[in-house]
Amino acid sequence: xxxxxxxxxxxxxxILYSRRPMAPNLVAPSPRKEPxxxxxxxRWHPLRGEWVTYATHRQDRTFLPPPEYNPLLPSNDxxxxxxxxxxxxxxxxxxxxxxxxxxxxxxPPELSVPTLPASGxxxxxxxxxxxxxxxxxxxxxxxxxxxxxxxxxxxxLGHNPLINYVLPFENRGVEVGVTLxxxxxxxxxxPVIPPIPLRQMELxxxxxxxxxxxxxxxxVADEVKSKVRLLYDGPHVAAFIPICARYAYETWxxxxxxxxxxxxxxxxxRADFARAMKTVLLKFDGLWHKPFPYLMSIHQAPTDxxxxxxAHVYMQFYPPLRTETKLKYLAGTELGAGxxxxxxxxxxxxxxxxxxxxxxxx
Amino acid sequence: xxxxxxxxxxxxxxILYSRRPMAPNLVAPSPRKEPxxxxxxxRWHPLRGEWVTYATHRQDRTFLPPPEYNPLLPSNDxxxxxxxxxxxxxxxxxxxxxxxxxxxxxxPPELSVPTLPASGxxxxxxxxxxxxxxxxxxxxxxxxxxxxxxxxxxxxLGHNPLINYVLPFENRGVEVGVTLxxxxxxxxxxPVIPPIPLRQMELxxxxxxxxxxxxxxxxVADEVKSKVRLLYDGPHVAAFIPICARYAYETWxxxxxxxxxxxxxxxxxRADFARAMKTVLLKFDGLWHKPFPYLMSIHQAPTDxxxxxxAHVYMQFYPPLRTETKLKYLAGTELGAGxxxxxxxxxxxxxxxxxxxxxxxx
Numbered sequence: 127x128x129x130x131x132x133x134x135x136x137x138x139x140x141i142l143y144s145r146r147p148m149a150p151n152l153v154a155p156s157p158r159k160e161p162x163x164x165x166x167x168x169r170w171h172p173l174r175g176e177w178v179t180y181a182t183h184r185q186d187r188t189f190l191p192p193p194e195y196n197p198l199l200p201s202n203d204x205x206x207x208x209x210x211x212x213x214x215x216x217x218x219x220x221x222x223x224x225x226x227x228x229x230x231x232x233x234p235p236e237l238s239v240p241t242l243p244a245s246g247x248x249x250x251x252x253x254x255x256x257x258x259x260x261x262x263x264x265x266x267x268x269x270x271x272x273x274x275x276x277x278x279x280x281x282x283l284g285h286n287p288l289i290n291y292v293l294p295f296e297n298r299g300v301e302v303g304v305t306l307x308x309x310x311x312x313x314x315x316x317p318v319i320p321p322i323p324l325r326q327m328e329l330x331x332x333x334x335x336x337x338x339x340x341x342x343x344x345x346v347a348d349e350v351k352s353k354v355r356l357l358y359d360g361p362h363v364a365a366f367i368p369i370c371a372r373y374a375y376e377t378w379x380x381x382x383x384x385x386x387x388x389x390x391x392x393x394x395x396r397a398d399f400a401r402a403m404k405t406v407l408l409k410f411d412g413l414w415h416k417p418f419p420y421l422m423s424i425h426q427a428p429t430d431x432x433x434x435x436x437a438h439v440y441m442q443f444y445p446p447l448r449t450e451t452k453l454k455y456l457a458g459t460e461l462g463a464g465x466x467x468x469x470x471x472x473x474x475x476x477x478x479x480x481x482x483x484x485x486x487x488x
Numbered sequence: 489x490x491x492x493x494x495x496x497x498x499x500x501x502x503i504l505y506s507r508r509p510m511a512p513n514l515v516a517p518s519p520r521k522e523p524x525x526x527x528x529x530x531r532w533h534p535l536r537g538e539w540v541t542y543a544t545h546r547q548d549r550t551f552l553p554p555p556e557y558n559p560l561l562p563s564n565d566x567x568x569x570x571x572x573x574x575x576x577x578x579x580x581x582x583x584x585x586x587x588x589x590x591x592x593x594x595x596p597p598e599l600s601v602p603t604l605p606a607s608g609x610x611x612x613x614x615x616x617x618x619x620x621x622x623x624x625x626x627x628x629x630x631x632x633x634x635x636x637x638x639x640x641x642x643x644x645l646g647h648n649p650l651i652n653y654v655l656p657f658e659n660r661g662v663e664v665g666v667t668l669x670x671x672x673x674x675x676x677x678x679p680v681i682p683p684i685p686l687r688q689m690e691l692x693x694x695x696x697x698x699x700x701x702x703x704x705x706x707x708v709a710d711e712v713k714s715k716v717r718l719l720y721d722g723p724h725v726a727a728f729i730p731i732c733a734r735y736a737y738e739t740w741x742x743x744x745x746x747x748x749x750x751x752x753x754x755x756x757x758r759a760d761f762a763r764a765m766k767t768v769l770l771k772f773d774g775l776w777h778k779p780f781p782y783l784m785s786i787h788q789a790p791t792d793x794x795x796x797x798x799a800h801v802y803m804q805f806y807p808p809l810r811t812e813t814k815l816k817y818l819a820g821t822e823l824g825a826g827x828x829x830x831x832x833x834x835x836x837x838x839x840x841x842x843x844x845x846x847x848x849x850x
């Protein structure tokens with residue numbers, strides 16, 4: 127992996143990554159000149175027992191882009207600069223212009239509920255220079271590089287004592303609110319372990335203590351053995367619709383042997399992870415011969431300085447479509463009570479995806 | 489409250505409610521003749537520590553309605569029967585044709601995760617005979633009757649030993665996936681306490697044990713005292729944007745003195761609750777002079793037979809709009825990590841709603 131760290135005129139960082147050596151004289155552009163003033167804070171929600179983040183500076187968007195402006199496209203246009211320079215690189219990562227978490231956050235308001243500075247980081251990861259591309263269309267070694275980048279970001283961000291959890295994710299499709307379709311994801315680095323990973327960690331710790339094995343490792347072994355919901359079965363990595371899927375086409379990708387993060391995987395394991403990813407993504411897009419919307423997130427061990435023998439990295443896809451034309455809306459039971467109701471079985475939806483033939487050799 | 493319990497030709501129950509006496513000879517129609525075969529089951533999600541419900545019979549929709557068919561409109565059309573008869577009544581409640589929970593559920597599959605029959609009930613509550621109406625447009629005594637109906641359903645459903653939690657809710661607007669706009673809500677009656685109420689119950693119990701007071705009662709008192717986020721301040725009931733709102737215009741309505749359910753409120757308290765509801769709903773619809781979409785749910789004590797001195801009934805509104813034209817999509821951080829990021833302060837959004845003048849005397 128080749129890596130080039132730059133600084134934007136407004137002070138934000140930009141890191142370029144490539145499979146090949148890069149020219150060292152690239153200059154980082156920015157759509158704005160002034161530094162971003164971000165002072166988000168968090169408030170405690172007493173009835174849910176979780177933090178909520180307030181980042182009002184996000185409304186302070188003085189920059190009015192021209193129509194068709196794509197801030198993620200490499201450009202040397204000095205009149206309408208984008209976030210990325212022209213040059214030979216594969217993947218770029220930079221600080222979000224309007225972050226929900228910032229390492230400079232300080233002095234939260236004093237209220238009748240506990241508050242905290244929303245310390246942390248929000249990064250944008252541009253998957254490719256190709257605006258019309260998609261994750262599944264990238265070559266395997268490009269996907270492998272992306273896994274290396276996510277691993278490096280996890281390690282670097284997690285090393286900061288203020289950051290206790292690192293979440294890479296991708297929102298794809300207008301159905302999940304995406305307006306900028308250039309293939310990209312984000313990384314949120316939190317000062318606390320967020321509610322869902324925290325709950326999972328507690329359940330995995332209890333299971334590990336009782337069984338001296340990982341909870342997810344046992345689930346993966348069950349899926350590989352039963353094959354009923356299996357979508358990819360590689361030497362190191364498996365992909366499947368989990369037995370307890372909440373979304374019709376919910377899919378997990380995980381190494382067969384527990385590892386706390388992408389950074390803890392070997393090169394060979396990450397190469398197999400890339401094959402699993404490409405298989406799943408091509409099946410998704412092949413199912414109805416159209417781009418398949420989803421939320422994707424990568425769950426790894428908290429970076430709180432504690433040992434996490436229970437942790438097991440995995441990638442989750444939450445596709446909002448139940449059928450080619452019907453969206454799963456989260457409504458009363460899901461958002462009010464937290465209890466998901468599915469109208470299909472994971473076994474049946476797995477059959478749909480198993481039937482989509484894909485070729486990785488492109 | 490006048491009440492008439494009927495049975496549909498397919499075996500489902502229909503209950504009619506009215507502010508005035510009803511004719512006793514009404515006959516319950518049904519869009520289908522055969523009984524509904526519903527055998528939903530639940531699977532345990534080991535990594536989230538929660539149940540997921542699978543109700544595949546929901547796909548078994550042999551009935552193809554004509555265009556413009558509204559199953560909630562009273563009708564004597566024998567060729568295309570609706571769910572409701574023609575007659576003089578205000579509110580109707582009937583068993584959902586495609587329930588996610590059923591009291592006849594049995595014999596769940598044996599899998600590598602724990603399973604349970606999805607015992608329970610799913611009811612539809614039709615708020616009014618007026619297809620083009622809205623909750624906020626109903627007269628105060630009609631809203632009061634609806635609160636009485638919700639109270640009665642809570643008591644009756646909760647009395648069943650199989651049912652441990654009762655959730656009335658309303659999904660309103662195409663933005664939250666609603667296709668049938670006749671004002672109506674639903675009631676889900678669960679065999680388990682769902683994840684969100686369970687978490688809240690544990691937090692409220694810990695607070696009650698430590699402070700000998702209710703957690704929500706203290707939050708309501710803080711809101712009434714500070715007035716900053718207050719939308720309605722009645723003799724018994726308050727409405728406000730909570731200090732820890734996750735949605736821009738999230739609004740709670742709660743009695744000032746803790747009561748475990750709507751059924752535990754006096755007539756006078758429920759009348760004040762109706763005034764709070766109408767105030768909030770008129771402010772919502774008046775904000776941008778258009779119907780305001782939301783998810784509404786009512787949280788009450790579990791019906792698990794245990795005492796719940798910590799419980800405090802409240803109504804929650806989750807509006808998906810952040811601005812007149814912008815939706816809040818739940819994306820990576822909300823659905824992947826469970827940590828909500830807001831780009832506005834509850835105090836500012838409360839000002840917007842406080843400025844909307846409403847008149848209840850209609």
